[in-house]
Amino acid sequence: MHPPPPPLSPSLHVPPLLSFLSSSPSPYHAVASCAALLDAAGFRELPEHAPFPPLLPAGLYYFTRDRTSLFAFAVGGAAVPSAPPSLRIAAAHSDSPNLRVKPASKLAHKLAGVEQLAVEPYGGGLWHTWFDRDLSVAGLAYVRDAETGEVTGRLVDVREPVCSIPSLAIHLQTAEERKAFEYNKETHLVPVLGTDVAKTAEGDLHSPKLLELLAASLGVPAESISDLDLGLYDVCPPRATGASGSLLASARLDNLFSCYTSVAGLINHVKSDAFGKDEGVACVALFDHEEVGSVSTVGAGGTLIKDAIARVSRGVCRASPPPDLAELTALRSFVLSLDMAHAVHPNYADKHNKEHAPKLNGGMVLKTNRNQRYASSAQSSFIMRDICRRAGLGRMQEFAVRNDCGCGSTIGPVISANTGVRAVDVGAPMLAMHSVREVMGAEDVDRGVALCEAFFRYFGESDASLR
Secondary structure: OOOOOOOOOOOOOHHHHHHHHHOOOOHHHHHHHHHHHHHHOOOEEOOOOOOOOOOOOOOEEEEEEOOOEEEEEEEOOOOOOOOOOOEEEEEEEOOOOEEEEEEEEEEEEOOOOEEEEEEEEEOOOOHHHHOOOOEEEEEEEEEEOOOOOOEEEEEEEOOOOOEEOOOOOHHHOOHHHHHHOOOOOOOOOOOEEEOOOOOOOOOOOOOHHHHHHHHHHHOOOHHHEEEEEEEEEEOOOOEEEOOOOOEEEEOOHHHHHHHHHHHHHHHHHHOOHHHHHOOOEEEEEEEOOHHHOOOOOOOOOOOHHHHHHHHHHHHHOOOOOOOOHHHHHHHHOEEEEEOOEEOOOOOOHHHOOHHHOOOOOOOOEEEOOOOOOOOOOHHHHHHHHHHHHHHOOOOOEEEOOOOOOOOOOOHHHHHHHHHOOEEEEEEOEEEOOOOOOEEEEOHHHHHHHHHHHHHHHHHHHHHHOOO
């Protein structure tokens, strides 16, 4: 056992985190919310499809890919153009398990007299928690201008509850069915939109009711909506909970908490005196599709991270760059892979062993798995512990899964394998991971931001102590 982390003053980051969670019901919205924070802090957006300008010392930049992934970077004030830079990358994922609207979503159940919505489970959700919830839809709508014919992608969030997945009454189940609570994802996990079945024309992909809801939210005619990428979410807002407000309950804590803390930590770093003395590049990388394997153009298994390393290194090291500049930059760099960690569940405490039992409000967690489900190594773990020591953050909590339990995975090993960049896996302890309503400790919010800021500030000193 180790002593608790040092106490904190009243939270600076719980209110903005709750606001961030509310404004981010989809990966599209999460990236837009992060971009808004960066814009307000003076970062400049770079179009990914155009050449980067010279990346000058103290320059603040970011770019997005397909609106669900983001790479932000701050060139240190003491960066020199004659050496491969060191990139410190805080990485997280923008997606969470949810129900995605199918390309052809209209469903009418004549016997029940209801209209339903065809959805596809995305990721490994605890789907039983989605029953009997007030659900809305959010994502991206492609809208065609009637006069010009131009199509633009627009964020859409209906906000109001528009559907639900009702449970089967207890009286209509056998004792065995009640005990098992088994459900079929194709036939039982289908939301109900309402009782008035709308008339649809042959070839219509979506219900006119759904399109009307989206059109009203966007302020456009329903017929101008050309295509959709939507997901469902629980409209119950994030909030402080627990008898003393010591807990936070919300959807999508896994992993929007890490998205927020990485961006907030980067912004704090560039506002500090340390940034002017920084010789490296502080970065945040947010990826989509972690929940389904990361293999996509916007996932950690795609080219985004390698492209970013190559382009940033060329932009910073402008004076006689070596031919193997990107490779040298990768070898000097480091990834702090941020994803949520499993706190000890008081009702299932036997799922942890006592040596690796993170507690809510006990501080950030260093995650290790010798079978490479996490990227933490002896070297990268030492660096992370030493960063916390230098920053006065106290000892980290430790997590390793029991030998008789399964283990989740993160983007850390994916990035390291594809780029050669060293990585460590860290997360905030939480309960009910992948539920429609997750729980974490309120005190761990500011600790997460402080950890990211310390990573950007002290990585170089801790890394040098190993050499």
